[in-house]
Structures are given as structure tokens and as C-alpha cells.
Amino acid sequence: MSTSRTTAAATLAALSLIALAGCSPAADTPEPQAPAPATAAEFPRTIEIPAGGGGQAHNLTIDAAPQAIAALDYESAEVLAELGLADRLVLIPEAVLNPTLGGHVESLSGVATTFPVAMNLDTETVIATAPDLVVMSPRHGAEDSIGAVLEQAGLATLQLPDSWTTPEMLAQNVALIGETTGTEDAAGDLIEEMEAGYAAGAATTAGADNADAPRVLVLTNQAGRPFATAGHAFPLHLLNLAGAVSVSDELGMRATGPISAEQIVQANPDGIVLVDMNGSGDTMYAELLENPAVATVPAASDDRLMRVTGRDVQALGLGATVSGLASLTEWVSELG
Incomplete structure (x- = not known):
């Protein structure tokens, strides 16, 4: 591929003022780095x-605006x-067609090829869609199993530096996708809207900065059974x-x-959040x-x-996470 002057994406700007107040990633989690300011959308x-x-810092050269894009994770598909760029997608995870998760079900319903789980995706499936750009994040190990193979096959592959675990990393990834596809202006607008929304919807004091903050258990049904959300998952931020x-x-x-009734x-906890990842509601x-022991816990x-x-x-x-945060903040305020 040819080499040209470096262009860049919209910066993260004010996110540091509102995101992760008192709740930064673990010491071994790399801090996201913002790309340089964007210039004209040229290739x-x-x-x-x-x-x-x-992985390590590296450069990716794109010769022309991508016309056939394979998105190998939920978030990348939604950002695109x-x-x-929905009409340019040729491969997406099928889960984004579930309105419980996806916000672009109608526009993505025409994508020719879908796949069920990122960790089961093989290089043949990706290559068969003939993409001129593959977008993927370090999630489910796909970057280790197929990322290098795709690059060796001559496919331009945007391997995002971090997974989508914090608002800062979300903004960084949106900026990089925008820059790679020539939509940096739209990406910048999206980042600014989300920054402003988080600032407006957040509590006056972040939970980590309040010794009397309500203690909440976040459950998810994404694995076909109740799981407790833990670590640096986005909902916890x-x-x-x-x-x-x-x-x-x-x-x-x-x-x-997994989490047990005994746990x-x-x-x-003072409250419990039930996250529906598949449209099954409270079923799982x-x-x-309804466990007799859990039923005695006021939060249940x-x-x-x-x-x-x-x-x-x-x-x-x-x-949608902007309105989600506002609703969450209101609910938390009533737990005190």
C-alpha cells in the first residue's frame, strides 16, 4: 500500500473531566491515547x-475510502x-440485529453475512466476504487467532488498541474508526454528544468518591444464566x-x-441492576x-x-448509554 501524510481523528477533549471520576482502569490497563487532530477527509x-x-503502536495505510467493511465485534458494527456506513458493511455479528442490543437493526438487516460469536469466527468466513477493511477490537481473542492472518492475506485491518470497557476507550475507538473510514467529522460529533450527555447525566459525586455511595450488584443474562458483572466492564463505569x-x-x-445465591x-447490596442482553427479560x-435466601435480601x-x-x-x-446513565443516576439517588 502507498504511504501518505498522516491524518488523524477527532480528539477525546472533555471526556477526562467527566469519565471515570475516581474509577480509573487497573494499573496494568493501558491508558488510551488520543490520535492527533483530524484534517481533510482525503485518501x-x-x-x-x-x-x-x-498490541504495539503501529501505522495503517488506507489507499481509498473503504467500500466493503467487515466488523468483527458488536461495538464496531454499531459505530460504523x-x-x-451501514450500506458498506459486508459482515457483522448477528447479535446487533437484536433490538435489545442494536440501535441500527433496520439499516443493518441487509448485511449479507452475519456470524453468531466472535470467538468462533474463522478467517475463511471473513475473507469470503471480500472486505477492503476489517475492523476488530481485542475481544474474545479474535485479534490473536485471526488478526495476523487477515493482514497476511493482504486485508487492511484496523485492530483497535483497546476493548470497549471505558468511556475514554469508547471515544478513542470511535475516533480511530472515523479516521480510517473518512468519517472523522461525524465521529467527532458523536464523541462530543456523548461527552456532553455523560456530563449532564452523571451524579454530582462519583461512586468511588463517596464513602456512603449505594452498593449495587449488576447482573447480566448474556451467558444464558445470571452472571455478575465485574472487573472493568463498561456498565460498572x-x-x-x-x-x-x-x-x-x-x-x-x-x-x-457466575454468581450464586449465597454470594x-x-x-x-442496596440495589440490583438486571441487564437484558438477549430480549428474554427477567426469565433467566x-x-x-426467587431463591428463598435471596428473597430475604431487601435489594431483591x-x-x-x-x-x-x-x-x-x-x-x-x-x-443510548447517555439516557441509560441518566436513568441509572436517578435510580441510584433513590437508593440512599
């Missing part, structure tokens, strides 16, 4: 990809659709901005995983919440449960 262009959890803290840390949970009783939570009562869809609190929701 060829060379994008500087900063170092991160996905949000930037007006929103929870912090909403003025609460996650009890998964108290339980010693470092990653999202819920032990944690005795019913047995756990209906007035201390908050029900949200995946797109309300997951990074893939993009603008």
Missing part, C-alpha cells in the same frame, strides 16, 4: 494506531452504522458515574462470571431472585431492582 491516508491492550459502587469487588470478582446474600433471573424486592436493556449500559449502545 490515501496513514493512521497512527496507539499502543494498547491490543452510526457513522452512516456508568454505575460509578451514576454515584454508586459495584459489590462485585467486595466479592473478590475480577471478571464477569448475593453475602454481598447484601427468576430462579435466582421489586422497588430496588432496575431493569435495563444491553444497549442502555453497554458501550455498543453509544448514544
Whole structure:
């Protein structure tokens, strides 16, 4: 591919003022780096990809505006659709066609090829769609299993430096996708809208900065059974901005995983958030919440449960997470 002067994406600007107040990533989590300011949407262009959890800093040269794009994770597919590129997508995860998760179901319904789970995706499926750009993040190990193979096959591959676990990383990834596809202006507008929305919807004091912050358990049904959301998952960063803290840390949970009735009783949270990732509502939570021991926990009562869809609190929701945060902040304020 030819080399040209480096262009860049919209910067993250004011996000540092409102995101992750008192709730920064773990010490071993690389801080996202903003690309340089954007210039004209011209090709060829060379994008500087900063170092991160996905690998070392490197450059990616794009000869022409991509016309056939394969998105290998939920968030990338949603960002590309949000930037007006749904008609250029040739491969997406099928989960974004579920309105519980996806915000662009209609515009993405015409994408020719979908796949069920990123970790099961093979290079043959990607190559068969003949993309001129592949977008992927360091999630499910796909970057290790197929990223290098795709590059060796001559496919331009945007391997995002970090997964979508914080508002800062979300903004960084949106900026890079915008720069790579020539939609940096739209990406910049999206970032600014989300920054402003988070600032307006956040609690006055972040949960991590308040010794008396409500303690909340966040459950998700994404694995076909109740899992406790833990670690540096995006919903927990929103929870912090909403003025609460996650009890998964108290339980010693470092990653999202199964939770037992005994653990819920032990944690005795002030409230419980039920995240519906597949449209099944409370179905997968019913047995756990109706457990006799759990039923004695005040947070299991209906007035201390908050029900949200995946797109309300997951990074893939993009603008929907702004209203999701506002609702979460209001609910948290009533737990005190």
C-alpha cells in the first residue's frame, strides 16, 4: 500500500473531566491515547494506531475510502452504522440485529453475512466476504487467532488498541474508526454528544468518591444464566458515574462470571441492576431472585431492582448509554 501524510481523528477533549471520576482502569490497563487532530477527509491516508491492550503502536495505510467493511465485534458494527456506513458493511455479528442490543437493526438487516460469536469466527468466513477493511477490537481473542492472518492475506485491518470497557476507550475507538473510514467529522460529533450527555447525566459525586455511595450488584443474562458483572466492564463505569459502587469487588470478582445465591446474600447490596442482553427479560433471573435466601435480601424486592436493556449500559449502545446513565443516576439517588 502507498504511504501518505498522516491524518488523524477527532480528539477525546472533555471526556477526562467527566469519565471515570475516581474509577480509573487497573494499573496494568493501558491508558488510551488520543490520535492527533483530524484534517481533510482525503485518501490515501496513514493512521497512527496507539499502543494498547491490543498490541504495539503501529501505522495503517488506507489507499481509498473503504467500500466493503467487515466488523468483527458488536461495538464496531454499531459505530460504523452510526457513522452512516451501514450500506458498506459486508459482515457483522448477528447479535446487533437484536433490538435489545442494536440501535441500527433496520439499516443493518441487509448485511449479507452475519456470524453468531466472535470467538468462533474463522478467517475463511471473513475473507469470503471480500472486505477492503476489517475492523476488530481485542475481544474474545479474535485479534490473536485471526488478526495476523487477515493482514497476511493482504486485508487492511484496523485492530483497535483497546476493548470497549471505558468511556475514554469508547471515544478513542470511535475516533480511530472515523479516521480510517473518512468519517472523522461525524465521529467527532458523536464523541462530543456523548461527552456532553455523560456530563449532564452523571451524579454530582462519583461512586468511588463517596464513602456512603449505594452498593449495587449488576447482573447480566448474556451467558444464558445470571452472571455478575465485574472487573472493568463498561456498565460498572456508568454505575460509578451514576454515584454508586459495584459489590462485585467486595466479592473478590475480577471478571464477569457466575454468581450464586449465597454470594448475593453475602454481598447484601442496596440495589440490583438486571441487564437484558438477549430480549428474554427477567426469565433467566427468576430462579435466582426467587431463591428463598435471596428473597430475604431487601435489594431483591421489586422497588430496588432496575431493569435495563444491553444497549442502555453497554458501550455498543453509544448514544443510548447517555439516557441509560441518566436513568441509572436517578435510580441510584433513590437508593440512599
